Each structure stands twice: as structure tokens, then as C-alpha cells.
Amino acid sequence: MEAVYTRTNTLNGNLLGFCPGCMHGTTFKLIGEVLEELGVDSKASCVLAIGCCGLAQEAVSYDLATAPHGRAAAAATGLKRTNPDTIVFTYQGDGDLASIGLAETIHAANRGENITVIFINNGIYGMTGGQLAPTTLVGMKATTAPGGRDPKQHGYPLHMAEIINQLVAPVYIERVSCNNPANVRKAKNAIRKAFQNQIDGKGYSFVEVMTSCPTNWGLSPEKSLKFLEENMMKEFPLGVIRDNR
Amino acid sequence: MSNKVFMKGCEAIAEAAVRAGCRFYAGYPITPQNEIPEYMARRQPQVGGVFVQGESEIASINMVYGAGAGGTRSMTSSSSVGISLKSEGISYCAGAKVPMVYVNMQRGGPGVGTIQAAQQDYFQATKASGNGGFKMIVLAPSTVQEAVDMTYQAFDLAERDRSPVLILGDGVIGTIMEPVVLPEMKSDEEVAAMKAANREWAIVGHSRDEKRGFLDPGYWSTDMQEAHCIELDAMYRSWEENDVQVEELSLDDAELVFVAYGTSARIARSAIELLRADGLKVGMIRPKTLSPFPVKSFDKINYQLCKCILDIEMSIPAQMLFDVRLAVKERCAVDTCLRSGGNLIERDDIIRKAREILNGGAE
Numbered sequence: 149m150e151a152v153y154t155r156t157n158t159l160n161g162n163l164l165g166f167c168p169g170c171m172h173g174t175t176f177k178l179i180g181e182v183l184e185e186l187g188v189d190s191k192a193s194c195v196l197a198i199g200c201c202g203l204a205q206e207a208v209s210y211d212l213a214t215a216p217h218g219r220a221a222a223a224a225t226g227l228k229r230t231n232p233d234t235i236v237f238t239y240q241g242d243g244d245l246a247s248i249g250l251a252e253t254i255h256a257a258n259r260g261e262n263i264t265v266i267f268i269n270n271g272i273y274g275m276t277g278g279q280l281a282p283t284t285l286v287g288m289k290a291t292t293a294p295g296g297r298d299p300k301q302h303g304y305p306l307h308m309a310e311i312i313n314q315l316v317a318p319v320y321i322e323r324v325s326c327n328n329p330a331n332v333r334k335a336k337n338a339i340r341k342a343f344q345n346q347i348d349g350k351g352y353s354f355v356e357v358m359t360s361c362p363t364n365w366g367l368s369p370e371k372s373l374k375f376l377e378e379n380m381m382k383e384f385p386l387g388v389i390r391d392n393r
Numbered sequence: 394m395s396n397k398v399f400m401k402g403c404e405a406i407a408e409a410a411v412r413a414g415c416r417f418y419a420g421y422p423i424t425p426q427n428e429i430p431e432y433m434a435r436r437q438p439q440v441g442g443v444f445v446q447g448e449s450e451i452a453s454i455n456m457v458y459g460a461g462a463g464g465t466r467s468m469t470s471s472s473s474v475g476i477s478l479k480s481e482g483i484s485y486c487a488g489a490k491v492p493m494v495y496v497n498m499q500r501g502g503p504g505v506g507t508i509q510a511a512q513q514d515y516f517q518a519t520k521a522s523g524n525g526g527f528k529m530i531v532l533a534p535s536t537v538q539e540a541v542d543m544t545y546q547a548f549d550l551a552e553r554d555r556s557p558v559l560i561l562g563d564g565v566i567g568t569i570m571e572p573v574v575l576p577e578m579k580s581d582e583e584v585a586a587m588k589a590a591n592r593e594w595a596i597v598g599h600s601r602d603e604k605r606g607f608l609d610p611g612y613w614s615t616d617m618q619e620a621h622c623i624e625l626d627a628m629y630r631s632w633e634e635n636d637v638q639v640e641e642l643s644l645d646d647a648e649l650v651f652v653a654y655g656t657s658a659r660i661a662r663s664a665i666e667l668l669r670a671d672g673l674k675v676g677m678i679r680p681k682t683l684s685p686f687p688v689k690s691f692d693k694i695n696y697q698l699c700k701c702i703l704d705i706e707m708s709i710p711a712q713m714l715f716d717v718r719l720a721v722k723e724r725c726a727v728d729t730c731l732r733s734g735g736n737l738i739e740r741d742d743i744i745r746k747a748r749e750i751l752n753g754g755a756e
Contacts, residue, residue, distance in 0.1 A: 190599060193598055227596065230467075251451075
């Protein structure tokens with residue numbers, strides 16, 4: 149019988165280990181499918197962030213190094229500049245990319261490094277257990293903001309895609325989500341474009357993936373989806389922000 | 394015909410690195426080592442290499458982490474307070490076994506300190522260059538020629554061990570100009586072959602029938618992490634047997650033995666010449682590797698004759714002193730001759746101290 153759907157070869161069958169309702173697994177699947185479909189999975193190298201994404205490091209079959217917290221874009225810069233034929237991507241959460249690694253994120257984008265940046269935004273620190281993130285919504289509770297995010301104390305959520313859109317060099321910026329099958333397909337197309345740009349030598353591509361964190365939001369996976377759609381996506385609207393041809 | 398050239402320490406180090414096959418450099422401006430990034434900015438493009446001015450010390454070390462992870466001979470440099478910022482990245486290189494070379498042209502501290510030469514980073518260099526208790530081979534040049542030779546060798550050591558190697562200089566070594574003989578330039582073919590040899594573990598992309606490149610600065614399993622620490626420890630112990638570099642001067646008859654490295658050792662050497670001319674029996678142990686420390690050299694001292702070991706360093710409080718004491722094992726008195734904060738040790742200070750010890754203070 150012909151197999152019409154199989155697991156991507158870039159996932160080796162080891163446990164991904166993410167919580168129920170988390171969208172890291174979906175995103176890793178999409179990345180893997182895209183790498184295979186573009187025929188570059190054997191040339192790919194992931195610079196992985198610190199955080200929940202580390203749970204995937206033994207479950208993917210491509211080359212991988214974990215960077216210090218926040219520094220993935222700097223490490224990817226060194227790797228790509230010295231190995232231009234390697235397909236280099238970073239995979240980073242909001243604490244990593246938008247808080248501790250803000251400088252590395254902005255400067256790699258500003259230099260127009262020919263890399264692909266996958267940014268997972270769920271508005272909370274996952275691995276450490278629900279602390280306030282730079283993308284936490286106003287009023288949203290966190291273990292370090294028990295009364296909810298208060299703009300007078302914590303400022304407002306950082307809109308990374310829009311901030312990067314202020315720079316001249318980036319070629320492609322899109323915000324997607326994995327909240328339903330239609331958006332998963334759009335997310336995959338965005339990830340494909342972000343890798344195709346690198347293959348074509350076009351430069352820096354940034355894909356922000358809006359995801360949920362049922363564990364640290366304290367919601368069921370189903371209610372998390374609703375929160376993602378009704379609150380997170382209102383603050384962080386989906387869509388293409390820049391697509392230079 | 395002499396093939397000596399007259400070069401500043403920082404530039405000579407940068408050129409030696411290029412000749413050793415360094416094809417990636419990232420750094421951030423800080424005095425007194427700006428001539429390294431400036432030289433690299435000119436030189437790397439000439440050899441098909443890459444220079445990046447990082448947005449910070451932190452970004453720079455992590456660019457080197459990425460380039461090293463890709464199998465390219467890579468280097469960064471800074472001075473003292475800037476090295477502190479690199480600590481996490483250095484620890485990651487040690488943990489994930491990413492080879493790289495870095496230079497610390499020490500200045501006064503703590504904090505931003507001064508921009509003049511000091512030796513106040515000894516503990517940081519040899520004991521705790523980052524979290525986790527890793528060790529590195531630390532090379533301490535005393536002349537520009539030695540800085541060149543050590544830099545050239547450092548890349549081989551880093552690659553052999555897949556471990557960071559530190560060139561610990563100071564503001565004098567970095568900015569002084571001296572005639573040097575530069576080492577042979579490795580050919581493009583040699584550089585390519587060295588990189589190809591790293592492909593097995595480098596994260597450059599591997600096909601499905603190959604083992605993937607996987608550089609892991611941490612483990613989910615405590616037992617695996619411990620096994621990694623034990624493996625590293627075995628390597629560190631092998632350094633103590635195989636990789637000590639030291640200069641021993643007149644230990645046989647010495648009644649006073651100086652211990653000094655880098656710029657302090659240059660000054661101590663000139664003091665010895667004058668003291669010996671006056672008939673005072675002074676010797677010296679000059680560690681060229683601060684890690685591994687030349688412990689065995691201290692067994693060559695004749696403790697029947699030796700009255701004192703004098704630790705000479707540009708650091709107050711003294712730091713190398715503790716390694717000296719461990720090596721002396723209370724076989725002899727240990728005293729210090731120190732300056733700090735960017736002030737150089739003066740030859741006359743050393744001579745005065747030596748006379749005090751040997752003649753009971755009589756001039």
C-alpha cells in the first residue's frame with residue numbers, strides 16, 4: 149500500500165517530550181518536512197536555544213548545537229559565515245530571543261545574516277515554570293508577576309516581528325500560528341519561504357510562530373487554543389510583515 | 394639574511410593566528426588589545442577568512458562558538474573586564490568541546506579598572522574562566538616572539554583537545570614592539586584539510602547514513618554529565634604530564650628563586666642579571682603554561698641552599714602565590730614582590746627585595 153503520510157525522516161522517533169497541547173512538536177515537524185522537501189536536510193544545522201526547545205535535541209536527526217541562552221543568532225552568524233553551504237537556522241523561544249538575546253537578535257537581523265530564525269512566542273517562560281516573558285500580555289499572570297503584567301512595572305509586550313521590520317536588511321518577516329490546520333499549512337509555507345530565501349542567498353528571514361503553553365498558562369489545551377486565538381493573536385496579529393523579492 | 398620583522402605584540406599575535414590557519418575572528422573594541430581586531434579586519438579578507446566586529450563581547454565569543462562548531466579555526470580576544478563577559482561562552486566551548494583560541498591582554502582591575510598592563514586575572518584564567526570547573530591550557534608569553542610561537546601552537550592544542558586555549562598576555566605584551574620571526578603560513582590546502590578533519594564532529598550538515606554533528610554543552614542525565622566531567626578531568630590530568638612549558642634559570646645553586654610570568658618575568662630577568670653580577674645566587678622559575686602549572690620545577694630547587702621563593706606578579710592581592718605555595722610544599726619560605734592596578738613592577742623593587750632576603754637588608 150502506498151504511504152500517503154509518513155513521519156519526516158528528520159524526526160528520528162525519539163520522544164520529543166513536550167507537554168500536551170504544546171506546539172513545539174508541530175513546529176519541529178514542519179521544519180523537518182520543509183528541510184526534506186527542499187532537499188537540504190543533510191545540509192542543515194540547527195543552533196538551538198536554551199529553554200523547552202532543548203527537549204527536541206535528541207529527537208531530530210540533523211546537526212545541532214545548543215547555544216548559550218539568547219546567543220543563537222550570534223553562534224549562527226559564526227557558523228554560516230564560515231560554512232556558507234550549510235543551511236543554518238536558529239530555534240528560539242521568547243525569553244531567549246526577545247529578552248536575554250535581544251541584542252544578538254537585532255544585530256544579526258541588522259547585518260542581514262543569511263540565516264533562518266524560527267521564533268516561538270507563547271508569552272511565557274516554559275522550562276523554568278511560567279515567569280514573566282517580554283511578550284507576556286498586559287494583565288496576563290506569571291509566577292514573577294502574580295498580579296498580572298502591569299505596564300507601570302513591566303512595560304508592554306515586545307513585538308519582535310515589528311521591531312525587526314524597522315531594520316533595512318531583513319528580507320522576510322512573517323507571523324504565523326499552529327492553532328488550526330489552515331494556519332499550520334500557512335506556517336509551513338512561511339517556514340519554507342524562510343529556508344528558500346537562505347538557499348537562494350537572499351538573507352535574513354524571521355518567522356514568528358504564535359503558540360500556546362497550557363502548562364504555564366494554567367489552562368487546558370482546548371482553553372489554551374481559545375486564549376491564543378482571542379488574546380495572543382489580538383496583540384500579535386498574524387500575517388506577512390515583509391516579503392522582499 | 395634575517396627574516397625578522399618589527400611588530401607590535403597584538404599585531405604579531407593576529408598574524409601568527411592567521412598563519413596557523415585561523416579563518417574566523419570576532420571581537421569587540423577594548424584597550425589594550427584593539428590592534429588585534431583592527432589587524433584581523435584587514436587581514437582575514439586577504440586569506441579568505443572572516444572578520445566580524447561583534448555587537449558585544451558576548452556576541453563575539455558566541456560567534457566564535459558557532460564558527461568553531463563548524464570546524465573552522467577561530468579566535469576572539471579582549472582584555473580583563475571584557476573577558477568576564479565572555480565567560481559563559483568560554484564555558485560552553487569547554488562543555489560542548491568546541492576548539493577555539495582566545496587572548497586576554499590583561500589590564501588593571503577589578504571592574505573597569507585601568508587600561509595599563511596588569512596580571513590581575515590569574516585566578517580567572519587558571520581557576521574559573523566560567524562556570525562548571527573546567528580547565529584550559531593557559532599560555533603566558535613573556536616576549537612578542539613567544540606570543541607569536543604560542544599563538545601558532547595554541548590552535549593545534551585547541552584542536553587536539555577540542556577545548557579552548559587561552560593566551561594570557563598583558564598591556565605590555567600587547568603594545569610593545571619587538572623583532573620577531575613569524576612562523577610558516579599554512580597553505581590554503583592545509584587549512585582546508587584541517588577543517589575537513591573536523592567535519593566528523595562539526596555541525597556542518599551530515600547525510601542520513603553518517604553520524605550527525607551534535608555539540609552538546611549539557612546533558613539531561615546527571616550520570617552522563619558526570620561521565621563527561623570525568624572524561625574532561627582525565628584530559629586535564631594528561632596536560633600535567635605532557636603539556637607543561639616552563640623556563641628554569643639557575644636553580645642548582647640558587648639561594649633565592651623568583652617565580653614570575655609574562656611581563657613580570659622580563660623585569661625579574663633583568664634583575665637577576667644585575668644580582669648575579671654582584672655574586673648573589675638568584676634563580677627563576679618562569680611558567681610558560683600557567684595551566685598546567687609547572688609543579689615539578691619546584692622539585693629541582695636545592696632546598697639546602699635556598700632561603701626563599703619570591704613570587705613576583707603585578708597583582709595585589711597576589712594570585713599565582715597560591716599555586717607557588719602548593720608547589721613549594723612548605724620546603725622553604727615564600728615571599729612576594731607585587732604591584733597592581735596597572736603599575737609595572739620595577740627592577741629596583743625586585744633587587745631591593747632580593748638584597749633584603751639574602752643580605753638581611755644590607756645594600
